[in-house]
Amino acid sequence: MIESIQLDKNSNRHLYIQLYSQLRELIEMGELKEHSKLPSIRKFSKELGVNNVTVVNAYNLLEEEKLVYKKVGSGTFVAPKEIVQDEEEIYLDDDIYIDEDTKFADKKGMLKEDQLINFATAAPTPDLFPIAPFKRLLNKVLDRDGGYAFGYQKSQGYMPLRDSISKYIKSYDIDAKLDEIQIVSGAQQGIDILAKTFLDYGDTVFVERPTYPGAISVFKSRKANIVDITIESDGINVEELETKLKVNKAKFLYLMPNFQNPTGYSYSQEKKNKILELAREHDLLIIEDDCLSDLNYGANKKLSLKSQDTEGRVIYIKSFSKIFMPGLRLAFLIIPQRYFNDILLSKYMSDIFTDGLVQRVLDLYFREEVWEKQISKVEKTYQKRYEVMIKSLKSNLPVEINFNPPLGGLNIWLELPEGISGKKIHDKGLKEGINIAPGQVFYNSQREENKLRLSIAAVTTKEIETGIKILSKIIKEELSNQEYDWDNSIMPLI
Amino acid sequence: MIESIQLDKNSNRHLYIQLYSQLRELIEMGELKEHSKLPSIRKFSKELGVNNVTVVNAYNLLEEEKLVYKKVGSGTFVAPKEIVQDEEEIYLDDDIYIDEDTKFADKKGMLKEDQLINFATAAPTPDLFPIAPFKRLLNKVLDRDGGYAFGYQKSQGYMPLRDSISKYIKSYDIDAKLDEIQIVSGAQQGIDILAKTFLDYGDTVFVERPTYPGAISVFKSRKANIVDITIESDGINVEELETKLKVNKAKFLYLMPNFQNPTGYSYSQEKKNKILELAREHDLLIIEDDCLSDLNYGANKKLSLKSQDTEGRVIYIKSFSKIFMPGLRLAFLIIPQRYFNDILLSKYMSDIFTDGLVQRVLDLYFREEVWEKQISKVEKTYQKRYEVMIKSLKSNLPVEINFNPPLGGLNIWLELPEGISGKKIHDKGLKEGINIAPGQVFYNSQREENKLRLSIAAVTTKEIETGIKILSKIIKEELSNQEYDWDNSIMPLI
Numbered sequence: 001m002i003e004s005i006q007l008d009k010n011s012n013r014h015l016y017i018q019l020y021s022q023l024r025e026l027i028e029m030g031e032l033k034e035h036s037k038l039p040s041i042r043k044f045s046k047e048l049g050v051n052n053v054t055v056v057n058a059y060n061l062l063e064e065e066k067l068v069y070k071k072v073g074s075g076t077f078v079a080p081k082e083i084v085q086d087e088e089e090i091y092l093d094d095d096i097y098i099d100e101d102t103k104f105a106d107k108k109g110m111l112k113e114d115q116l117i118n119f120a121t122a123a124p125t126p127d128l129f130p131i132a133p134f135k136r137l138l139n140k141v142l143d144r145d146g147g148y149a150f151g152y153q154k155s156q157g158y159m160p161l162r163d164s165i166s167k168y169i170k171s172y173d174i175d176a177k178l179d180e181i182q183i184v185s186g187a188q189q190g191i192d193i194l195a196k197t198f199l200d201y202g203d204t205v206f207v208e209r210p211t212y213p214g215a216i217s218v219f220k221s222r223k224a225n226i227v228d229i230t231i232e233s234d235g236i237n238v239e240e241l242e243t244k245l246k247v248n249k250a251k252f253l254y255l256m257p258n259f260q261n262p263t264g265y266s267y268s269q270e271k272k273n274k275i276l277e278l279a280r281e282h283d284l285l286i287i288e289d290d291c292l293s294d295l296n297y298g299a300n301k302k303l304s305l306k307s308q309d310t311e312g313r314v315i316y317i318k319s320f321s322k323i324f325m326p327g328l329r330l331a332f333l334i335i336p337q338r339y340f341n342d343i344l345l346s347k348y349m350s351d352i353f354t355d356g357l358v359q360r361v362l363d364l365y366f367r368e369e370v371w372e373k374q375i376s377k378v379e380k381t382y383q384k385r386y387e388v389m390i391k392s393l394k395s396n397l398p399v400e401i402n403f404n405p406p407l408g409g410l411n412i413w414l415e416l417p418e419g420i421s422g423k424k425i426h427d428k429g430l431k432e433g434i435n436i437a438p439g440q441v442f443y444n445s446q447r448e449e450n451k452l453r454l455s456i457a458a459v460t461t462k463e464i465e466t467g468i469k470i471l472s473k474i475i476k477e478e479l480s481n482q483e484y485d486w487d488n489s490i491m492p493l494i
Numbered sequence: 495m496i497e498s499i500q501l502d503k504n505s506n507r508h509l510y511i512q513l514y515s516q517l518r519e520l521i522e523m524g525e526l527k528e529h530s531k532l533p534s535i536r537k538f539s540k541e542l543g544v545n546n547v548t549v550v551n552a553y554n555l556l557e558e559e560k561l562v563y564k565k566v567g568s569g570t571f572v573a574p575k576e577i578v579q580d581e582e583e584i585y586l587d588d589d590i591y592i593d594e595d596t597k598f599a600d601k602k603g604m605l606k607e608d609q610l611i612n613f614a615t616a617a618p619t620p621d622l623f624p625i626a627p628f629k630r631l632l633n634k635v636l637d638r639d640g641g642y643a644f645g646y647q648k649s650q651g652y653m654p655l656r657d658s659i660s661k662y663i664k665s666y667d668i669d670a671k672l673d674e675i676q677i678v679s680g681a682q683q684g685i686d687i688l689a690k691t692f693l694d695y696g697d698t699v700f701v702e703r704p705t706y707p708g709a710i711s712v713f714k715s716r717k718a719n720i721v722d723i724t725i726e727s728d729g730i731n732v733e734e735l736e737t738k739l740k741v742n743k744a745k746f747l748y749l750m751p752n753f754q755n756p757t758g759y760s761y762s763q764e765k766k767n768k769i770l771e772l773a774r775e776h777d778l779l780i781i782e783d784d785c786l787s788d789l790n791y792g793a794n795k796k797l798s799l800k801s802q803d804t805e806g807r808v809i810y811i812k813s814f815s816k817i818f819m820p821g822l823r824l825a826f827l828i829i830p831q832r833y834f835n836d837i838l839l840s841k842y843m844s845d846i847f848t849d850g851l852v853q854r855v856l857d858l859y860f861r862e863e864v865w866e867k868q869i870s871k872v873e874k875t876y877q878k879r880y881e882v883m884i885k886s887l888k889s890n891l892p893v894e895i896n897f898n899p900p901l902g903g904l905n906i907w908l909e910l911p912e913g914i915s916g917k918k919i920h921d922k923g924l925k926e927g928i929n930i931a932p933g934q935v936f937y938n939s940q941r942e943e944n945k946l947r948l949s950i951a952a953v954t955t956k957e958i959e960t961g962i963k964i965l966s967k968i969i970k971e972e973l974s975n976q977e978y979d980w981d982n983s984i985m986p987l988i
Contacts, residue, residue, distance in 0.1 A: 129641040329848070352708070357852075
């Protein structure tokens with residue numbers, strides 16, 4: 001297997017990193033067996049035509065990661081799996097249910113997570129991250145700021161970054177002053193902070209149905225009364241909202257108006273207007289979670305509610321996790337002035353302040369205008385995946401399956417015929433090499449079982465083509481089973 | 495002053511690091527004046543009997559930290575203080591009240607924060623941070639892991655770091671398995687996560703009186719019933735605890751048994767035993783917040799409750815903010831198994847996961863054994879400050895003022911005579927160039943006005959000497975005023 005290793009001397013990646021990566025892959029794929037001996041440093045470097053030090057460095061890296069172990073006087077050996085296992089998960093934690101999936105996948109007969117085509121997570125994979133410029137800027141910040149990059153920061157966030165964000169967000173027609181911007185450690189923390197600020201025991205909160213389960217968990221933890229409003233392909237049902245507003249005094253309405261999670265639906269401008277109007281009438285606060293409007297594959301600009309909020313009724317949340325890098329743990333809120341102090345206190349209680357180094361680097365990233373290049377690169381990649389996804393779905397799925405091409409974002413919502421269980425299709429998928437999110441996890445109440453969420457965040461175009469064929473096959477089987485079951489279930493009637 | 499520099503060629507510290515440290519100290523102590531010229535490289539290396547490169551490297555490090563600046567063709571000069579200060583706030587956010595102080599300090603007649611000698615914050619300043627090795631390890635991680643350093647991480651934390659922590663914590667006699675360690679984004683988040691997990695509306699929680707105000711805020715936000723237990727110089731009053739345990743069923747008891755914040759008090763072993771015994775009797779959960787036991791200037795080892803917890807009744811929180819770098823936003827919990835899932839869900843709700851890059855760098859930091867060197871350097875620096883502080887207090891304070899030398903940690907608690915207001919002394923201090931924390935902010939109820947907290951985290955030994963003289967003068971004035979007021983107030987009785 002060692003023979004398959006090829007180093008590229010013209011690459012700008014260090015040779016030892018190349019060697020290390022390829023060895024790691026062989027070990028992780030099981031191509032190099034546990035306790036098998038790696039070539040000696042002298043022999044290997046000769047074979048590869050590289051310096052001894054290259055092999056030494058690569059082996060050292062593998063040892064640091066506990067993928068190999070060394071025996072003095074005898075050489076370097078592949079470490080047994082127990083040590084490699086639980087090393088690091090690569091994707092996900094996208095939502096609690098999907099986290100659970102990893103455990104399912106360990107069950108007998110199911111494939112391990114990294115062998116699956118992963119339609120379940122909406123979290124992007126490392127291949128899209130701008131590591132080289134980010135590394136350069138990290139070093140620049142450390143040279144410039146030294147220890148201050150690791151010191152205490154203001155709870156509201158690093159001022160120059162807030163300034164950069166204020167400029168960036170102008171391209172989305174949002175006018176936010178420095179003071180109105182609050183840095184938080186990711187959108188999930190943003191939701192948690194707002195819940196801490198506004199929700200007490202028994203307070204009512206309105207949410208879309210279905211919605212992001214991480215928000216539901218937080219609202220439940222504050223012992224709130226959660227009221228669902230059905231979402232349609234052009235936004236929540238505004239009549240339903242109006243009716244429910246008459247009965248309940250809600251602390252706020254939590255919405256994702258563009259490329260909603262999980263449905264991918266976007267609100268029509270008409271519904272956006274109506275919702276702002278109702279907010280005025282009922283003195284209702286809106287929390288707008290906008291994590292994906294940057295990924296727009298259609299011709300129409302998707303305006304946020306915040307950009308049309310003339311009365312300070314909207315709190316806006318924007319995360320850098322989906323469109324940039326999830327590991328940054330960085331998002332921001334735009335807040336009407338009257339909530340500044342209360343929200344600042346909630347931020348303080350949550351973690352005092354957000355990592356200052358990352359804030360400084362992201363600020364430089366904006367200032368050097370690397371941001372726009374990166375976002376357009378990401379958008380292009382996703383748009384291509386999106387197009388392959390829609391094409392594959394259209395040419396493979398049976399006609400009984402409905403979906404709305406969202407023209408943006410990362411998620412597509414499939415509606416199966418009544419009686420077909422998304423959970424069952426998910427379970428079968430795991431056995432056949434695909435991971436999808438069953439729709440039921442996105443409901444707070446009245447769970448609908450016949451839905452699926454497919455994400456394009458962590459799959460290649462090739463994987464999409466293969467995966468959708470597998471999915472379609474499973475759905476077809478279920479449909480024919482259903483007919484069979486149906487026959488059975490009406491038997492007693494005869 | 496340069497003459498005082500001595501390099502030890504037999505030391506295992508690099509010569510350039512030795513040179514750099516000694517120059518830094520001279521600059522920071524003000525022994526080398528602003529804009530004064532450092533010796534030329536050729537001359538200096540000859541005098542010291544070292545290679546040119548040693549001096550070049552030392553000057554480069556100083557330049558990176560903005561302690562010196564270079565002028566092409568003329569040499570290297572000591573940077574003016576303004577450059578060392580920086581745009582962002584430097585200290586604080588230590589607690590909400592102190593954050594407020596900045597606003598006070600902007601008022602007319604009061605000095606700006608960066609002109610103040612800051613005894614108010616327990617947050618360390620950037621001069622103690624190990625920037626150079628941290629930068630090296632950051633780059634090492636980025637070369638090794640590429641995008642994975644910015645990808646999703648498990649909510650429980652990066653496994654190799656948990657492994658490193660498990661080894662590190664053994665030196666504190668704590669035996670924690672990998673599974674028992676939960677990474678969190680700082681101790682404040684740890685407290686918030688535990689409150690989310692255990693506290694609902696109306697639940698009772700026991701705290702020390704006085705205690706850390708960031709904890710009080712979180713417990714209040716969960717609408718808990720907070721019951722104070724008075725702390726004495728050898729730990730909380732255990733009779734009071736016992737009495738209150740009979741009346742209240744508490745969800746947990748929140749304690750800082752070693753070098754408590756704000757008092758600096760440490761629990762006697764006898765009281766630790768008694769508390770563990772009461773926990774057993776009353777099936778009480780203890781949350782032990784241990785942020786400072788690494789800074790022990792005395793002869794006795796300070797055991798944690800966790801190290802003596804045979805029945806899984808203690809949850810342990812340890813932060814890297816005070817002893818390492820606050821900007822990392824990194825702490826960990828050690829959790830008995832039965833709480834794993836609930837706490838993991840609370841972590842998930844709070845921010846899904848903690849920054850993976852920082853976790854990876856800290857892990858390498860432990861593995862390369864830089865940690866021990868750093869912590870002993872920090873401890874030495876603080877011990878020196880501590881000794882100067884105690885000496886200054888003893889020789890300057892009027893005899894009416896009581897305090898217990900804590901022999902560790904960062905805080906010293908002063909007790910003023912009844913009727914002297916800590917807040918008033920704080921306000922006067924701001925006008926005269928010192929910032930101190932008035933004791934009242936550390937109380938949940940029955941605030942005691944006659945207390946002060948002095949911290950050594952952000953002051954030099956020289957500042958301590960100057961600052962304590964100012965403080966003593968203010969206190970003496972207050973004491974004589976009080977006598978005067980007293981005369982006045984009894985006048986009508988005549």
